Amino acid sequence: MAKGITTVTQIEKALRQVKQTGEQEALPLSGYKGLELRIRPSGDSVSATFRHRYKHPYTAKRPYMTLGEYPYMTLEQARAAHTANMSLLSQSIDPMTHREQQRIAQAAAMNNGFVDVANQWLADKTSNKNNMPALKTVKEWHRLIGFAVNEWGKTPVKDITPPMVLELCRKLQSDKIETGKRVRSMCERIFAFAVGKGLIKNNPAFEVKGLMLTSQTTHQHAITTPVPFAQLLKDIDALKDSNERTALQLIALLFTRGGDTVAAKWCDIDFEAAQWTLTPQKGQSRSDMVDELIIPLPAQAIAILKCQYEKTGMYEHVFHTHRTRKTKHTNIEKLSVTLSTMKDGYYKGKHVPHGFRASALTMIQEQLSYAHHLPDIQLGHTVKDNNGAAYNRAKFITERTEMLQKWADYQDELRTGTSLIRANFKQSKEQKLG
Template sequence: MLNKLTDAQVKSATAEGQKQRKIADGGGLTLVIRSGSKTWWYRYRFAGKQKTYSIGTYPEVSLKEARAQRDEARRLLSENKDPVMARRTKGIRQQHDAENTFKAVAEDWLQNQETELAAETIRITRRRLENWVYPKLGTLPLTEIDPPAVLKVLRRIEDQGKHETAHRIRQRISQVYRFAISEGRAQWDPAGNLSGVLKTTPTQNRAAIIKPDELAGLLRAIDGYAGQPATCAALQLSPLVFLRPGELRMATWEEIDLDNWMWVVPGRRMKGTKKAKRAGQVPDHKIPLPRQAIEILQPLKQLTGHRDLVFESIKPGRPISDNTINSALRTMGYDSSRMVSHGFRSTASTLLHEMGWQPEIIELQLAHKQRNDVAAVYNRSARIQERTKMMQQWADYLDSLKQGADVVAINRR
């Protein structure tokens, strides 16, 4: 017989002076009463052996709940499965899932990438995951996340017009899964085949001034800008040397040889992965300094030359921030739709091509990655004479614009 007990009987049952008393409900379910406690047992035979499955204590586990667990155990037995082993396996799986949530694995992956990616890339990636992915997927086990769940997160990003961010986050989610697969913590990547269903990222170039008359106005505004000496110098040098903003603001005096008019940015500070930098695959970048750059740097060295950083912020020992030059441009009336600090590279590239300089020379001076790494190392150390002439002609051309010239100079090499 099944279900012989009632709630009232279970509640009022006592040991009646015995050390242990057992009251059967039927089907193997038994209420075991000891002094001060009542426990549910399920007794069964498996593989010829008598076994006991502890369901829990009363009243935490009610009569109804105990019967439900008994019925589940009987179902497992009908499938030739041991209820005790099934529960143990389930517990291990639950612990594994708890240790392998998306957030836990993603943080392990980020830590693993600290030797491969730049610190700034790690910071931006973590911020994006925290803003977009963790709130929806962070607490879910990797094995429970499917493509529709990932796509829902990505569509939410797309709905805000952040198409490039959606593509980058899909790539990061896929990288997290590939890392998990390599460690045996996942079997497949639910983000792997979603790139084709995302909206195409609209082409969006960085804002840059490429018309000579507009550039002339900007150069005059830069000369008239009143700010901290390091900021003014960085702003004046930006169009002259057209380095990436990070390569410019992190400059140290040991890199700059004012006597020989040469600035050598070490490969460790150039664009590239940490792995490539450690392997010496990112060469030093030589910048022949024109006369105008020397005239900016010499007085600055009188102020900051006794310290390491060339463009030191008002906080000693720290360079000017990522946004310092952009903020100065905003102050001068150039919003992000007209000009940004990185735009000086586009300005120089466009106008130097119009001046007739060979694309290869311009690309070398921009330090764009070449397909052949051996050729890149050779070329960046070679053709320095041509690059020196180009940099001086470029600086002279900028001076002519400030003085009123309105045409692109012809290259007279």
Template sequence: MPLTELEIRNAKPLEKPVKVKGEKTTFVTVGGSYKLSDGGGMYLEVMPNGSKYWRLKFRFAGKEKRLALGVYSAPGRASSETVALTEARQMMANAKNQIREGIDPSHQRKVEKITKAQSAANTFEGVANEWLEKFGAKKAASTIEKTRFILRRDVFPWLGALPIAEIKPVDLLAVLQRIEGRGALETAHRAKQYAGQIFRFAVGTKRAERDISQDLKGALPSPNVTHRAAITDPVKFGGLLRAIDAFNGTFTVKCAIELAPLIFVRPGELRQTEWAWVDLDAATICYPASVMKMREDHIVPLSRQALEILREIQPLTGRGKYVFPSIRTGEQSMSEAAINAALRRMGFDKTEMTGHGFRAAIRTIGDEVLGFRVDIIEHQLAHAVKDPNGRAYNRTAHFPERRKMMQQWADYLDKLKVGAEVIPLHGQVG
């Protein structure tokens, strides 16, 4: 007799040996599973933990086989991962139709799983995640995280589930215009850039015919190009240094903003500085490729003044991971906004000076006032610099010259801070 919902719900794990009547009479001992037949080869297997699984026993090409139909659920409680009694019977009927047509249902199930996995890998989101995984090793972790955030928030909800080969330029344009519509034009351009890289990766892996983002040239207004604000006038920069000296914020932030103009690293790299990278005896900080924008190791030679700042903060944070930890947890690095917030407290608004502006100061003053060799400055800024043969210099290139430049720069800043007349140092480095 076919099973009823009441029989199924009342089927419990065994507490004592029982005799179960199915297609054959069997004896089941405590701790084992047992089967309740529904007829036609389909049965419900009750497991020791109380779970109930639908199975279908059938013969194909002379061999007895089993097909898993899913986990039982009561009517009205079924989900995408469970199967009610009526659904299980329909699945059995479909399987028997396949058998009559000469198709092995268990083999067909495997084919469908493979096809589904391949389809998922060929969606825009699947290809995008593969692209991020492959090329993420060449980019800073913060850059990858920002890329993922924009894709997840602004692109995947509308394009993520679509086969990448079927996405049309108008589909991508609708996504970009939606971003532009909320006033985030720069983000729209970034999303278009990421989409283009993903489509080109799909072309290279034979999952798309071409990069459709190329059809959207001129479809978005050009963003207003704004450079990060920076003080590059020596006299005004001296005033900034005096303001930093007088800053009365937290000691960690004060030390960070004192060190910023002495080591030239990006704000994200500065706040993530770990004590494990600092060698006070060798007077260096060795930043690993994982935190660098160019994904290459970077060595910063430390001036006497920079060493004094690090030795001053070491008793406070030296037992932890970060030189500049978060004041809230101590287990994470200082907030991304901490440096800029300190500048605002000192009276410098975002149109006048930013944390990134310290790099512009050395690039401008070091070149135009002090006469430092531009390629030496660029090396110390961790920019891509190539030799006359077009090869990228390694992290130790021109290290003696860079160490000399860093000390001369720190001495120059000391004089700027007290307002002394400074004699240009043209030709002293390089």
């Protein structure tokens, strides 16, 4: 046994001998300095372990490093491990310290799996009790994240590549195009969170944004010229149902989404500051939409809301109703039906609640001569400057307050006909807005 071993046959022979003698052996492996197979009796059997004794690059001590147990570690694997250790030592790196660092890094990576980072993102988004997203929004987040978790699970975020994101989203789009787009958008937010924590350098979901399949565009019917818009305002004023009339009047003034408007809560409206702070429902799953919006309230909106407060101020929602048990507020479908049946169906195919956003965006620019970014910010879009940086919404609150007051005053002038002299007599058109 004095000679070093070079074959598996020699190892098996040594194992049988130790089993017979009951004496421990440490057999060197020929050609691999410091590498040996330690064989020890263990009851009726024997155990064999490869280990490497080397000179520490700094302390000059000669520790033993256990490599693995034979036969689970083969002779070739033991030789390869020895070669790797010698390579580290040539760089003055201690192999055992290096292995421990790798173990720690691997453990950390297991805590940086996609599901872990997604849960951290969710916890971060729901940690502020004063700015909690709606329960409906959180449920939608969980639904979208679920698709990605089913695909990647504990896969470290650093190992998830743009092609992997594209493959998942395209697979989802084969069933429903919008689902794939929303999952990509949600993943982009989670990976952005990972970038901020220093877990990854690039956002793989952002890099495939332009590769998503697009669905056929559906345009929202909208009246965007002064004369027919003036008549629309008058017809809304003549509605008998106070909830529907008030909701449509506010949407016309503030061009908020119908869903956000009918779900408005009194606790979010500050009469003293003349502001309404809301969390847009669509902003929670789309990267091109803001997740919080401050809406300045013009005098006309304040007057409408104060009148409404006398009717529903004792309830949670501005447009409280007993007709819908689930939401306890007027629903957007009711507003759509109201517009489509108003004036014996005249507005069907001409204007919908969402169309007020196109009306405002068009006429505020064409009739009131405002630059596009102000009404666009008011729409809740993420608007970027020439350098690609998002505008600071709070910075433009004064300008937006002035713009909305002028827009409200302009509507009053349209009702009386005093502003129609500057009207742009184009045919009404359809315009797509987020």
